[in-house]
Amino acid sequence: MVDFNRFTLANGLRVLVHEDDTTPMAVLNILYDVGARDEEQDKTGFAHLFEHLMFGGSVNIPSYDEPLQRVGGENNAFTSNDITNYYITLPATNLETAFWLESDRMLSLAFSEKSLETQRNVVCEEFKQRYLNQPYGDVWLKLRPLAYKEHPYRWATIGQDLKQIEEAKMEDVKAFFKKHYHPQNAIMVVGGNVKTEEVKALAEKWFAAIPAGEPIERNLPVEPKQTEARVETVVAEVPLNAIYMAFQMPDRADKNYQVYDLMSDILSQGQSSRLYNSLLKEQQLFSDIHAYLTGSIDQGLFIVEGKLVEGVTMEAAEAAIWKELNAIATEEVTVDELTKVKNKSESIIVFAEMSLLDKAMNLAYYELLGDANMLNREIDKYHEVTSSRILEVAKQTFVKEQSSILYYLTAQDA
Amino acid sequence: MLNRTLAPESKQVDEINFIEPLKQQLDNGIPVFTINAGKQELVRIEFIFENVNWDQNKPLQAVTVSHLINNGTAKLTAKDIAEKVDYYGAFLQTEYGADQSSVKVYTLNKHLGAVLPILQAILNESVFPQQELDIYVQNQKQSLQVSLQKNDFLARKHFAHAIFGDSSYGSNINAADYEAIQQADLLSYFKAAYKPENCTIIVAGKFEQPEFDLLNGVLGKAWNNNDKSVVNKFEFTKGTAGEILIEKPEAIQSAIRMGGLAITRKHKDFPGFQVMNCLLGGYFGSRLMANIREDKGYTYGIGSAIVSLKDAGYFFIATEVGVEVCNNTLIEIEKEIDLLKSELVSEAELNLVRNYMLGSMLGSLENAFSHADKFKNAYFSGLDYTYYDNYIETVKTISPEDLKQLANQYLNTADFTKVIVGKK
Numbered sequence: 001m002v003d004f005n006r007f008t009l010a011n012g013l014r015v016l017v018h019e020d021d022t023t024p025m026a027v028l029n030i031l032y033d034v035g036a037r038d039e040e041q042d043k044t045g046f047a048h049l050f051e052h053l054m055f056g057g058s059v060n061i062p063s064y065d066e067p068l069q070r071v072g073g074e075n076n077a078f079t080s081n082d083i084t085n086y087y088i089t090l091p092a093t094n095l096e097t098a099f100w101l102e103s104d105r106m107l108s109l110a111f112s113e114k115s116l117e118t119q120r121n122v123v124c125e126e127f128k129q130r131y132l133n134q135p136y137g138d139v140w141l142k143l144r145p146l147a148y149k150e151h152p153y154r155w156a157t158i159g160q161d162l163k164q165i166e167e168a169k170m171e172d173v174k175a176f177f178k179k180h181y182h183p184q185n186a187i188m189v190v191g192g193n194v195k196t197e198e199v200k201a202l203a204e205k206w207f208a209a210i211p212a213g214e215p216i217e218r219n220l221p222v223e224p225k226q227t228e229a230r231v232e233t234v235v236a237e238v239p240l241n242a243i244y245m246a247f248q249m250p251d252r253a254d255k256n257y258q259v260y261d262l263m264s265d266i267l268s269q270g271q272s273s274r275l276y277n278s279l280l281k282e283q284q285l286f287s288d289i290h291a292y293l294t295g296s297i298d299q300g301l302f303i304v305e306g307k308l309v310e311g312v313t314m315e316a317a318e319a320a321i322w323k324e325l326n327a328i329a330t331e332e333v334t335v336d337e338l339t340k341v342k343n344k345s346e347s348i349i350v351f352a353e354m355s356l357l358d359k360a361m362n363l364a365y366y367e368l369l370g371d372a373n374m375l376n377r378e379i380d381k382y383h384e385v386t387s388s389r390i391l392e393v394a395k396q397t398f399v400k401e402q403s404s405i406l407y408y409l410t411a412q413d414a
Numbered sequence: 415m416l417n418r419t420l421a422p423e424s425k426q427v428d429e430i431n432f433i434e435p436l437k438q439q440l441d442n443g444i445p446v447f448t449i450n451a452g453k454q455e456l457v458r459i460e461f462i463f464e465n466v467n468w469d470q471n472k473p474l475q476a477v478t479v480s481h482l483i484n485n486g487t488a489k490l491t492a493k494d495i496a497e498k499v500d501y502y503g504a505f506l507q508t509e510y511g512a513d514q515s516s517v518k519v520y521t522l523n524k525h526l527g528a529v530l531p532i533l534q535a536i537l538n539e540s541v542f543p544q545q546e547l548d549i550y551v552q553n554q555k556q557s558l559q560v561s562l563q564k565n566d567f568l569a570r571k572h573f574a575h576a577i578f579g580d581s582s583y584g585s586n587i588n589a590a591d592y593e594a595i596q597q598a599d600l601l602s603y604f605k606a607a608y609k610p611e612n613c614t615i616i617v618a619g620k621f622e623q624p625e626f627d628l629l630n631g632v633l634g635k636a637w638n639n640n641d642k643s644v645v646n647k648f649e650f651t652k653g654t655a656g657e658i659l660i661e662k663p664e665a666i667q668s669a670i671r672m673g674g675l676a677i678t679r680k681h682k683d684f685p686g687f688q689v690m691n692c693l694l695g696g697y698f699g700s701r702l703m704a705n706i707r708e709d710k711g712y713t714y715g716i717g718s719a720i721v722s723l724k725d726a727g728y729f730f731i732a733t734e735v736g737v738e739v740c741n742n743t744l745i746e747i748e749k750e751i752d753l754l755k756s757e758l759v760s761e762a763e764l765n766l767v768r769n770y771m772l773g774s775m776l777g778s779l780e781n782a783f784s785h786a787d788k789f790k791n792a793y794f795s796g797l798d799y800t801y802y803d804n805y806i807e808t809v810k811t812i813s814p815e816d817l818k819q820l821a822n823q824y825l826n827t828a829d830f831t832k833v834i835v836g837k838k
Contacts, residue, residue, distance in 0.1 A: 022453065024431075025777050060418035069699050070766045071424040072773015091773050096422035104418050121711025125667070129714050129734050133667045135563040205416065237664070239559035271484075272496035280549070281492070287553035307560075309552060336501065343503030347522055353454055354781045 001376055002359050004189075005196040006367075009203060011212040013183035016363050016372055017199045018191035020356060026092035026192035027356050030102055031364040033187075034180040035082040036159075037152040037220060037298065045159020048079040049123050049168055050176055054086065056115030058105035071097045079157050082297045083368065089357060092193035096202060103206035106186065109177060116170060123165050127158050135238045136408060146232050147246040147301055147404040151223040182213025187367050191360040223248070223299050230404040237411050240287070240307045243318060244406040247302040247397050252295065253369060258381045259393045260293055260302060265341040266333060266390075267291040267304070267324065272340070274324055275304070284309055285317050297369070302397060314407060322398075329394035332387040345382045427772040430806060432799055433785040435616075438626060440634035442610045446626070447789060448617040451782040457526065457619030458783055459629070460518040461537065462790075465511075465582060466607045466643035473585040475603045478550065478595050480510035483517060483604070485546040487539035492546055495532060504529045506536075512583050513646070513724040514794065515607070523620055530632040537608055538638040542600040551592045558589060565662065565669035565835040566734055572658055573671045576831040577728060581648045606643040610636075614793075618786035648725040650675055652829060660835045668740040668836025672747070673730030674829055679722040679795040683820060685808035687729075690820050691720045692767050694754060695731055697774075699766070701750045702731065710746070712739040722795060729824070737837040744838075754821040758814035771809045 005017045039046050054077065055064045068075055073090030088098045131137045140156045148154035159165050188207075190199045226248055249260050267275045268291035275289045289306035304325070308317045352358045366375040435447035465476050484499075484506055485492040499506045502525035509516045517537065521529045561567040571586060578584025615629075652675060677684055688696070695702040695718030702716045716733035735743045778784055792801045 022451075023780060024429075025780065065699050066766065067421050069697065069770040069773075070421075072427050072769045072776065074698075074770075074774065074777065089777050091425075091427050091776055093427075094422075094424045094773075097424055100418070100422050107418075118708060118711040122707055122714055125712065125734075125736055126714035128667050128736065133565065133665065133734070135560050209416070237563075239563060240556055270496060270500045272493060272500040277493055280553070284549060284552070287556040307556065310556065340497070340501045340503075343525075344500060345503075347456075347503035347505070347520070350454055350456055350522060351520065354452070354456075354783065356780060 002353060002363060004363055004372060006372065007200060009183065009208050011183040011208065011210055013203070013207050013210075014187045014367060015199065015203050016187070016189045016367060017194065017196045018189065018359055018363060019194060019196065020192055020359075023192050023356055024092055025089055025356060026095045026098070026190065026194050027087060027089050027360045028095070028098040028102060029085065029087040029189045029191075029357070029360040029364050030106075031187045031368060032084045032086075032181060033185045033368060034084055035080050036155060036157045037081050038180065038218070039152060039155070041152070041155070043164060043168070043172060044155045045123070045157070045165045046168065046172065046176060047084055048157050048159070049119065049165055050173065051077050051079045051084050052119040052123055053109065053115060053173060054105055056112055056119065057110035058101075059108035059110060061101065061104050062110065064101060064105065068097060068101060073097065081153055081157055083365070085361065085364065087357060087361065095190075095194060095198075099202045099206040102188075103210065106181060106183065106207070107210050111170060111174060113170065116168070116173060120165060120168060123158075124162050127162055127165070131156075131158060136242060139244055139406065139408065142232060142234055143244055143246055143404070143406050146230050146406060147248070148223055150221040151298060152220060153223070153296060153298065179214075179216065183207065183210050184213050184215055187364045189360040189364045189367075191363075192356050220298065226402045226404075229400045231407070232405075233407040233409060235409045235411055238408065239410060240310065241314060241410055242307045242408040243305065243314065243321070244408065245304045245321065246404040248402050249293065249300045249302045249397060251299050252297045256389070256393050259385050259389050260397075262338070262341045262345070262382065262385050263328065263390055263394060264291045264293055264302065265344060266328065266337060269341060269344055274328075275306075275321075278324060279306070279320055283320060285312050285320050318405075325394070325398035329391065329398050332391050335387075338385070338387055338390075342382055342385070346379055349379050426769055427776050430772070430776050430779070432779065432788060432802060433782075434799060435786070435789050440610075440615070440630050442634050442636055444610045444613045444615055444633070446615040446617060446629070447786075447793070448621050448626070449782045449786045449789065450619075450621050451785065452619055455523045455620055456521065457523055457617060457621050457625065458518060458520050458786070460516050460616045461533070462514050462516045462614045462616060463607050463612050464514055464645045466612065466645050467603065468582050468646045470580040470585065472594070472599055473580075473582070473587060474591050474595050475599050476515060476582070476607070477510040478547075479542070479600050479603045479607070480508045480515045482542050482546055482550060482600065483508055483540050483608070484536050486541050486543045487535045488541055489539070490535060492543075495536065498532050499529065502528050506532075523625070526625060527628055530629060534632050537633070540604055542597055542604070544597050547595065547597055547600070551595060555589045555592050558587070558592070565665060565667065566732070568660055568835045569669040569671040569732070569833045572660065572835075573673070573730065573831060573833045576654045576658060576833070577675055578650060578726070581650070582646060583648065583723060583726065602641070605639045605641040608637075609639040609641075612643060616786050616790060618782040646725075650726050654831055655829045657832045657834065659838065660833070662836050665737055665836035667734045668737050668834055668838060669732075669734045670740070670743065670832075670834055671730055671732045672830050672832040673718075673728060674831055676720055676727040676729040676824060678724075678727040679791070679797065679801070681727070683824075684720075684722065684727070685805040686812050686816060686820050687720050687824060688805070689767060689771065689809055689812050690754065690817050690824075691718055691729070692771055693759060693763070693817070694718050694750060697770055699770070701753070702747065705750060706733070706735075706743055706746055710739070710742075712736060712743050724794070740834065740836065740838040748827060751821070751825050751827055755818065755825065757818070759817055761814070764814060764817070768809050772806070775806070
């Protein structure tokens with residue numbers, strides 16, 4: 001159970017406070033409701049590049065990191081296809097420094113050319129390090145455009161290619177800031193050794209004067225229901241053949257989201273899971289096999305991916321995956337198996353409460369989904385899942401016509 | 415009117431409270447250290463075993479035992495074990511480290527009674543079935559093939575081997591080492607290492623007398639294993655200095671890793687070394703990050719670290735950079751090290767690092783698990799909590815002169831091993 005208080009400033013900034021006096025630390029987490037899905041298709045990778053620029057100094061404060069480190073704090077941020085999330089942890093006695101820094105960069109950035117130049121390079125190196133200079137590193141650059149044809153999830157957070165990042169201009173940066181970085185588009189969570197009244201006073205002091213900004217109407221294309229199987233083959237200098245299968249699934253708020261999550265657990269959570277036992281241990285077709293959800297806010301993907309044991313044919317490997325997917329779509333899971341994955345979900349939720357930062361991030365994310373209280377009701381949704389719902393959902397999902405399959409082949413076999 | 419150019423008032427962290435563990439003992443003599451803290455009804459129990467009987471001809475003996483210990487006992491198959499653990503929502507992890515191997519379980523308190531007997535079975539009756547070993551060898555070989563295509567992996571591997579040779583810290587594992595693993599070697603290692611006299615238990619979470627009694631009831635009796643063992647002990651002389659270049663013509667980034675043997679946590683200079691390391695490459699605002707990432711944009715990240723193992727410490731700098739700026743990066747790293755050796759750090763920069771490190775220490779004591787981890791760091795280095803008092807005092811008081819002297823004493827780049835994987 002993660003308790004919290006909630007209030008909204010006149011400019012629309014939503015603030016949540018989680019008091020936890022077992023720690024001497026505080027966390028200030030700001031989620032901006034902007035991600036790669038909000039980019040234009042000729043300016044992809046921008047939300048993430050912008051995240052880097054948020055550390056390049058703000059209108060009144062030339063350096064963001066230095067004053068924070070000076071008071072014993074640390075910070076970081078991440079960008080996903082849906083959101084951009086910034087967080088600070090620091091000794092609670094120095095909480096006001098976090099308000100000072102975060103409010104100034106919500107007010108306005110320094111927009112320095114030097115910072116833009118450097119961060120373009122840094123992001124290009126990040127692109128190379130994570131996506132290009134790694135075996136299988138570009139899988140998501142290939143799989144996304146295969147599985148999505150309309151929705152902007154068809155590109156990865158890092159962007160479609162290096163070129164679009166290299167071409168980012170200061171005017172784009174300014175326009176992006178004006179549109180997305182303002183109180184109405186943000187959710188702030190303050191947690192740790194803090195009091196709600198103190199947070200209220202600090203929020204008023206530092207954030208109340210920031211102009212509300214224009215509300216954003218998000219009008220993203222809906223990904224149409226897939227009716228034909230899609231297949232792509234990539235040949236690369238990798239040591240092992242691999243397969244990546246993506247199935248369309250509903251959005252995060254859908255009533256069946258937890259059913260999908262439990263399905264992925266039945267297939268792939270831990271060493272008692274079906275894919276691990278059947279495909280890796282018994283049939284020895286894969287040296288590595290996983291099923292998981294992308295967990296996106298709009299329509300997501302259910303992924304099955306694996307690396308084949310040398311000598312196993314792709315046909316045999318794929319057929320064996322389909323057999324497991326068909327099994328979950330034709331036979332109800334047993335009471336024990338369902339209890340097992342529910343117990344595991346409960347554990348994961350309780351263990352996540354050990355970390356102050358995780359709690360703060362989760363509160364912000366669930367507030368974005370509609371109500372932070374849903375975080376505390378999540379476990380009930382898992383408990384309510386029945387084996388007949390799993391059967392029904394699996395039947396609708398694991399259909400050839402709704403699959404996108406990427407065969408990633410080693411150059412030696414091609 | 416609010417003046418946004420002025421930083422709010424702040425305080426240096428002055429009080430850092432460590433939770434020291436309660437020491438108890440099971441009936442069979444295993445020491446149990448408990449950090450009983452936290453609001454959640456959960457617990458982590460670690461069974462930690464010293465690594466023993468090192469044989470450089472069988473470098474994978476201990477790590478394979480660690481991996482396969484939950485893969486079958488006389489009565490339970492690997493799947494039975496996994497089913498039972500998962501059914502109770504518990505997490506069973508095995509970990510092989512440079513000096514110790516551990517079996518740890520995370521569980522909600524309400525399932526503790528059901529989970530402990532599984533641990534008892536694993537720790538006493540593992541049989542390492544040939545079938546499981548075969549699957550393990552096949553999959554590890556495949557996974558190694560993938561890792562060998564990663565430049566940073568290759569850099570780590572060659573660096574470790576250059577400074578630690580064929581000891582367990584540095585052994586240069588290849589596919590043939592996996593093929594050579596014999597079931598009998600696993601059993602003999604298991605019998606020698608996984609026994610009460612070689613075991614320490616560390617508990618963190620909600621754990622009071624009834625829970626202790628439960629633990630003692632299940633794991634406090636005599637265990638099956640009792641073979642002779644000698645705890646690993648290594649001595650190192652200066653490793654191979656100089657450059658190791660592993661060329662990858664198709665690389666678009668090069669991985670760089672450089673450094674050498676250094677001191678361990680037990681050495682009086684260790685906390686000072688940590689401050690010096692922090693300045694150079696130990697945090698986001700460090701000199702290496704400020705210069706090579708934030709000013710030049712050569713890399714996504716660069717850092718340095720000092721690592722303390724039981725029988726040796728080592729220092730390294732690591733990064734991945736665009737191949738066209740690899741040489742420039744090496745030059746800039748040298749420059750930053752020279753600067754530390756030739757010029758005194760300013761009070762402003764040093765104060766920032768002091769505050770950052772104290773805040774970081776405070777923040778690293780977030781919950782029962784992290785308090786237990788702090789205890790382990792000291793305990794397995796043969797130290798007690800005075801180590802942390804000394805650390806905090808050093809961070810608060812070390813002088814610019816001391817840091818310059820430490821840099822001159824310990825950062826001799828001529829003695830460094832320098833590994834570059836990619837192109838230069």
